[in-house]
Amino acid sequence: MSDDGLVLLQLHEPGETPVPHEAESGLAVGIDLGTTNSVVAFSFDSEVEVLKDENGKALIPSVVHYKDDGSVEVGAAARRAILESPDQVVSSIKRLMGRGIEDVKSLAGTLPYEVVVPPEGSPGGGMVRLRVAGRTLTPVAISAHILMAIKERAEQAMLGKSVTRAVITVPAYFDDAARTATKDAARLADIEVLRLVNEPTAAALAYGLDSSVEGLYAVYDLGGGTFDISILKMEKGVFQVKATGGDAVLGGDDIDHAVAEHFLSQRAAGAAITAGEVKQALMTARVAKECLTSQPNGEWMIELNGLTSRHKMTKAELEALAAPFVERTIEICRGVVEDAGIDVSAIHGVVLVGGSTRMPLVRRRVAEFFGRQPLADINPDEVVAVGAALQAEALTRGSDTLLLDVTPLSLGIETMGGIVEKVIPRNTPIPVAMAQEFTTYQDGQSAMSIHVVQGEREMVDQCRSLARFVLRGIPPMAAGAARIRVTFQVDADGLLTVSAQEMATGVEQHVAVKPSYGLSEDEMATMLRDSLVHAKDDMAQRLLTEAVVEARRSVLAVKSALGVDADLLSDDERQAIDAAIEAVETACAGIDRDAVTAAVESLEEATKAFAEKRMDRGIRQALAGVSVDRLDDALGGAE
Numbered sequence: 001m002s003d004d005g006l007v008l009l010q011l012h013e014p015g016e017t018p019v020p021h022e023a024e025s026g027l028a029v030g031i032d033l034g035t036t037n038s039v040v041a042f043s044f045d046s047e048v049e050v051l052k053d054e055n056g057k058a059l060i061p062s063v064v065h066y067k068d069d070g071s072v073e074v075g076a077a078a079r080r081a082i083l084e085s086p087d088q089v090v091s092s093i094k095r096l097m098g099r100g101i102e103d104v105k106s107l108a109g110t111l112p113y114e115v116v117v118p119p120e121g122s123p124g125g126g127m128v129r130l131r132v133a134g135r136t137l138t139p140v141a142i143s144a145h146i147l148m149a150i151k152e153r154a155e156q157a158m159l160g161k162s163v164t165r166a167v168i169t170v171p172a173y174f175d176d177a178a179r180t181a182t183k184d185a186a187r188l189a190d191i192e193v194l195r196l197v198n199e200p201t202a203a204a205l206a207y208g209l210d211s212s213v214e215g216l217y218a219v220y221d222l223g224g225g226t227f228d229i230s231i232l233k234m235e236k237g238v239f240q241v242k243a244t245g246g247d248a249v250l251g252g253d254d255i256d257h258a259v260a261e262h263f264l265s266q267r268a269a270g271a272a273i274t275a276g277e278v279k280q281a282l283m284t285a286r287v288a289k290e291c292l293t294s295q296p297n298g299e300w301m302i303e304l305n306g307l308t309s310r311h312k313m314t315k316a317e318l319e320a321l322a323a324p325f326v327e328r329t330i331e332i333c334r335g336v337v338e339d340a341g342i343d344v345s346a347i348h349g350v351v352l353v354g355g356s357t358r359m360p361l362v363r364r365r366v367a368e369f370f371g372r373q374p375l376a377d378i379n380p381d382e383v384v385a386v387g388a389a390l391q392a393e394a395l396t397r398g399s400d401t402l403l404l405d406v407t408p409l410s411l412g413i414e415t416m417g418g419i420v421e422k423v424i425p426r427n428t429p430i431p432v433a434m435a436q437e438f439t440t441y442q443d444g445q446s447a448m449s450i451h452v453v454q455g456e457r458e459m460v461d462q463c464r465s466l467a468r469f470v471l472r473g474i475p476p477m478a479a480g481a482a483r484i485r486v487t488f489q490v491d492a493d494g495l496l497t498v499s500a501q502e503m504a505t506g507v508e509q510h511v512a513v514k515p516s517y518g519l520s521e522d523e524m525a526t527m528l529r530d531s532l533v534h535a536k537d538d539m540a541q542r543l544l545t546e547a548v549v550e551a552r553r554s555v556l557a558v559k560s561a562l563g564v565d566a567d568l569l570s571d572d573e574r575q576a577i578d579a580a581i582e583a584v585e586t587a588c589a590g591i592d593r594d595a596v597t598a599a600v601e602s603l604e605e606a607t608k609a610f611a612e613k614r615m616d617r618g619i620r621q622a623l624a625g626v627s628v629d630r631l632d633d634a635l636g637g638a639e
Contacts, residue, residue, distance in 0.1 A: 027042065027154075027158060027161055027162065027163045027164070027165070028163075028165040028166060028167070028194060028392040028393070028395070028396045029041065029042050029051070029154050029163055029165075029166050029167075029388075029389060029392055030042070030043065030048075030166065030167050030169075030202070030385050030386070030387065030388025030389030030390070030391065030392045031147070031150055031166045031167070031168045031169070031385065031388060032169050032199070032202070032382075032384040032385040032388060033062070033094065033143065033146065033147065033150075033168055033169065033170070033182065034062055034094065034223055034224060034384075035062060035092050035094040035095060035223050035224035035225030035226060035251060035253065036061070036062060036091075036092065036223065036224025036225070036252065036253070036355060037059040037060060037061055037062060037224070037355065037381065038059075038060045038061075038062050038146060038150055039058055039059060039060065039381065039382050039384070039385035040060070040150050040153055040154045040166075040385060041382070041385040041386055041388065041389035042154070042157075042158065042389055042392075043386075043389040043390050043392065043393040044393065046390065046393070048206075048386045048389050048390060050379075050382045050385060050386065051153055051154050051157035051158070052157065053153060053156075057076070058379075058381070058382055059381060060074070060075050060076075060146075060149060060150060060153060061074075061075050061076055061078065061079040061091075062091065062092070062093070062094065062146050062224075063075065063078040063079045063082070063089060063090070063091045064078055064089070064090045064091075064093070064142055064145050064146060065077065065078035065081040065085070065088055065089050066088050066089075066090070066132050066133040066135055066137075067085075067088065067133075068088075068133070072145050074145055074146055074148070074149035075149055079091070079283075082279050082280060082283050083280060083283070086277065086278075086279040086280055087132075087133065088132065088133040089279065090130070090132055090137075090142050091279070092224065092225050092253055093139050093142045093143055093146075094139075094143070094225050094226070095225045095226075095248070095249060095253075096128050096130075096139040097139050097140070097143065097174070097178045097181045097182060097185075098139075098174070098175065098176075098177035098178030098179070098180065098181040098182075099128055099139075099177070099178070114130065114131040114132075115128065115129070115130060115131075116129040116130065116131050116136050130142075139181065139185075140181050140184045140185045140188065141185075141188065143181075143182070143185035144185040144186075144188035144189045145189075146185075147185055147186055147188075147189035147191055148189045148190075151163055151189060151190070151191060163191075164190065164191065164192055165191065165192045165193075165194050165392070165396070166186065166191050166192070166193060166194065166388075166392060167193075167194050167195050167196075167197055167202075167388045167389070167391045167392040167395065168182060168186060168191075168193055168196055168197075168388065169196070169197050169198070169199045169202045169384050169385075169387075169388050170182055170196050170197075170198065170199065171198070171199055171221075171223075171226040171228050171246060171248060172198040172199065172200055172201070172221075172228040172230055172241075172244045172245075172246055173226070173228060173244070173245070173246040173247065173248050174248065175409075175454075176454075176466065176495060176496060178248070179196055179495060180495065182196060183196065194391075194392060194395045194396070195391065195395060197387070197388055197391055198228070198230070198241070198244070199221050199223075199228055199353065199384045200219035200221050200228050200229070200230035200232070200241075200244065200351075200353065201219075201230065201232065201241060201387070202383075202384045202385075202386075202387030202388045202391065203219050203221065203351050203353040203383045203384050203387050204217060204219050204230070204232045204234065204351060204387070205387035205390055205391060206378055206383050206384075206386040206387035206390065207351050207375065207377075207378065207383070214234050214235050215233070215234060215235075215348035215349075216231060216232070216233055216234075216242070216340075216342065216346055216347050216348055217231075217232050217234060217347065217348055217349050217350070217351060218230070218231055218232075218333070218337075218347050218349075218350045218351070218370060219232065219350075219351045219353060220329070220333070220350055220351065220352055220353065220357065220366055220374065221246075221353035221354050221357075221384075222251060222252065222329060222353075222354045222356040222357050222362060223251050223252065223353075223354035223355065223356060224251050224252045224253050224354075224355065224356065225248075225249070225251040225252075225253050226246065226247070226248050226249070226250065226251050227246050227247045227250040227251055227328075227329050227332065228244065228245075228246035228353075229244070229245055229246060229329070229332055229333045229336050230243070230244040230245075230336070231243045231244070231336060231337065231340040231342070231347070240429060241429070242340040242342075243336045243337075243339040243340035244336065245332050245333075245335055245336040245339065246332060247328065247329075247332060250325060250328055250329065251354075251356060252286075252289070252354075252355065252356035253282075254325050255289060255321065255322045255325055255356070255359075256282050256285045256286045256289060257282065257285070258285075258321040258322065258325075259285035259286075259288055259289055259313070259318065259321055260278070260281040260282050260284070260285035262313075262317075262321060263281060263284065263285060263288075263300075263302055263309075263311045264281055264302075266309065266311055267302070267304075267307070267309045277304045277305070280302070280303075280304065281302055281304070284300050284301075284302050287300065288300050288311075288313055288318070289318060289322075289359075292313065292314075292315045292318045293358050293359055293360065295315070296314060296315050297312065297313065297314040297315065298312070298313060299311065299312045299313075300313075315360070319359075319360075319361040322359065322361055323361065326359075326361055326362055326365050327365075329362075329365075330365055330366075330369050333369060333370075334369070344369070344370055344371060345371060347370055347372075349372065349374075349375050350366055350367075350370045350372065350374040350375060351374070351375050351383070352366070352374045352375065352376050352380050353380050353383055353384055354380055354381075355380065355381050357374075357376075357380050358380065363376075407424055407425075407426055407428050407430055407432070407490055409426050409454050409455055409456065410422045410424065410425050410426040410454070410455065410456055411423055411424040411452070411453075411454055411466075411488055411490070411496060412424070412452075412453055412454075412463075413438075413450055413451060413452055413453065413486060413498075414451035414453060414460045415438065415549075416549045417545040417546065417548060417549040418459050418460045418461060418545065419458065419459065419460070419545050419546065419549070420453055420455070420457065420458055420459060420460055420463055421436065421438075423435070423436055423486065423488045424488050424490065426456065428490075430490045430491070431489075431490060431491050432489070432490050433487060433488065433489040433490075434487070434488050435485055435486060435487040435488070436485075436486055437483050437484065437485050437486075437503075438484045438486060439479075439480050439481070439482050439483060439484060440474065440477065440479055440480065440481070440482045440484075442479050442556065443476075443477075443478050443479050443556075443560060444476040444477070445474060445476075445477075445479070445482070446472065446473070446474045446475075446476055447470055447471065447472045447473075447474060448470070448471045448474060448484055448500065449468065449469075449470050450468065450469050450470070450471060450486065450498065450500050450509075451465065451467075451468050452465075452466040452467045452468070452496075452498050453465055453466060454466050458541060459541060459545070466496070467498065469498075469500075469509055469510075470509070471484065471500040471501075471502065471507065471508075471509045472507070472509075473502065473505060473507040474502050474505075474507070475502070475504060475505060479553070479556070479557070482502060482504070483502070483503040483504065484500055484501070484502055484503070485500070485501045485503055486498065486499070486500045487499045487500075487501075495512070496512075497510060497512050498510060540593075543593055544591065544593045544596070547593045547596045547597055547600075548588045548596055550600070551584050551587070551588050551596050551599065551600045552584075552588060554584070554600055554603060554604070555581055555584055555585065555603070558577065558581060558603065558607055559581070561607075561610070561611075561614060562574075562577070565610075565613070565614050565617065568610065568613040568614065568617065569610060569613075573609065573610065576606045577603075577606050577607055577610065579606075580599070580602050580603040580605075580606035580607070581603065583599045583602060583603070584596070584599040584600060584602075584603050586599075587599040
């Protein structure tokens with residue numbers, strides 16, 4: 001414990017401790033599995049080496065070439081193959097990790113691949129499949145080929161030593177499905193995932209240990225296919241994510257598409273271009289973008305359909321095309337700063353991550369928004385892998401650093417009326433376990449349906465459904481008497497397990513939440529914004545629904561009592577109660593919460609005398625046949 005009472009913890013995954021026999025299990029590396037390029041690094045005694053090929057190149061293009069002879073080629077050679085065999089090459093597959101058929105339909109026209117719809121009811125039926133070079137492949141399988149090449153690079157660089165374990169980084173806004181898909185790809189590549197770490201957090205870890213910085217820092221991560229922004233508090237070796245945000249389908253690829261479309265619009269009208277030719281145009285656009293990072297202008301050629309065209313572009317023209325995408329990142333930054341509950345002036349520094357942050361426009365706008373020049377001491381292409389390598393060493397050899405990531409969206413369950421009860425709020429540090437107790441709605445209820453949802457809105461139909469299961473074996477009791485404890489547990493990888501236990505009997509059910517596909521582009525981009533835009537209306541809807549649920553509970557209770565003791569009422573009393581019940585049901589069908597509350601109060605007044613008569617009858621029945629002496633003994637006697 002430090003002088004100020006701060007306890008520094010050392011985190012280890014279950015079964016993973018810094019033992020002297022770690023070499024027998026293979027070395028552990030850090031992997032930045034990127035959309036455009038991937039990087040692998042190794043750390044020993046906090047000294048990190050980015051592992052390079054025989055030509056001194058650290059970047060491994062995340063491109064896979066499926067050759068005619070059945071072999072697979074990954075990296076720079078695969079990227080060069082786009083020019084000759086574009087239909088056999090897959091790139092930017094990270095954008096499809098964890099996504100389903102319905103998600104891909106929303107991207108119609110933007111994917112240069114043939115999407116295969118599997119037969120209904122087939123295993124993994126919701127998973128995207130692509131037809132490439134006569135093969136049907138999933139994003140998981142394609143990513144596994146990239147990871148195999150990364151593993152081979154690491155083992156060659158480590159002089160043939162076995163590499164079997166890794167910390168792999170993912171975008172902060174990868175949801176549970178995408179994270180699960182990433183772990184599945186690693187398993188196919190024979191790599192044990194020690195932990196999935198959010199990319200911005202890995203970058204902060206690299207800067208925190210290298211520069212010994214403290215305070216609030218922003219990590220701005222603009223890669224090829226994704227954007228993340230995180231606000232982290234760094235203090236005495238503790239890295240805590242205060243807020244995070246991003247867009248899983250926003251990155252340098254979008255700028256490439258804009259440049260390619262600009263170039264193609266300058267060509268003479270002709271036959272429609274193929275998906276393979278789209279890849280060639282995108283490659284030219286990427287080269288132009290990279291050249292204009294350091295040059296004021298340039299000229300490039302595109303050859304399609306036997307027609308060669310020349311295209312000039314200036315840095316100013318590139319920035320005009322890129323500006324809408326860069327501004328989207330700034331708007332997301334603004335929202336995350338607000339979520340963190342801080343003023344932008346409180347941020348001590350900004351860390352840049354991702355190759356797209358090399359663009360002068362990006363650095364200029366980041367500096368303008370945060371009011372300070374961003375940090376770029378570590379190569380932005382390598383900084384994430386550096387942080388991942390440090391975390392791999394921490395998990396296998398021990399570390400004084402505590403890494404606290406957060407849940408990007410709230411997690412909760414559905415309660416009566418379709419209301420969301422949040423169990424784990426967004427931006428809660430992970431790993432974490434939280435629980436709440438719930439109860440039954442009806443007398444004699446022996447089962448409860450648990451519906452797990454994710455999102456910030458107040459009603460279930462406005463959030464994303466994650467999983468459903470049923471807790472059975474609840475003892476028959478009066479409504480509200482049972483105690484059902486629902487526990488949400490999020491592990492260090494951000495993966496969720498939900499359990500429900502009836503406290504009297506110990507009956508329990510649980511589910512590991514593994515949806516078959518992830519958030520769609522629209523859901524990912526609008527979920528948080530909608531929660532803010534509709535906050536007032538959502539709360540009004542929640543309060544109305546809660547009032548209706550309680551009103552109907554009261555009606556059920558009164559009807560149950562009438563079924564037993566209606567003989568206690570006169571005709572006039574019964575008519576008054578029936579009228580009050582009808583008034584409640586009428587109010588519940590409307591949208592006026594005050595009317596519902598007033599109707600319930602009238603029902604309580606109409607049933608007040610009935611409740612007193614039921615109580616008197618209950619007391620008489622309880623005392624029937626009991627002598628005065630026995631009653632006196634039971635009460636302790638009288639002096």
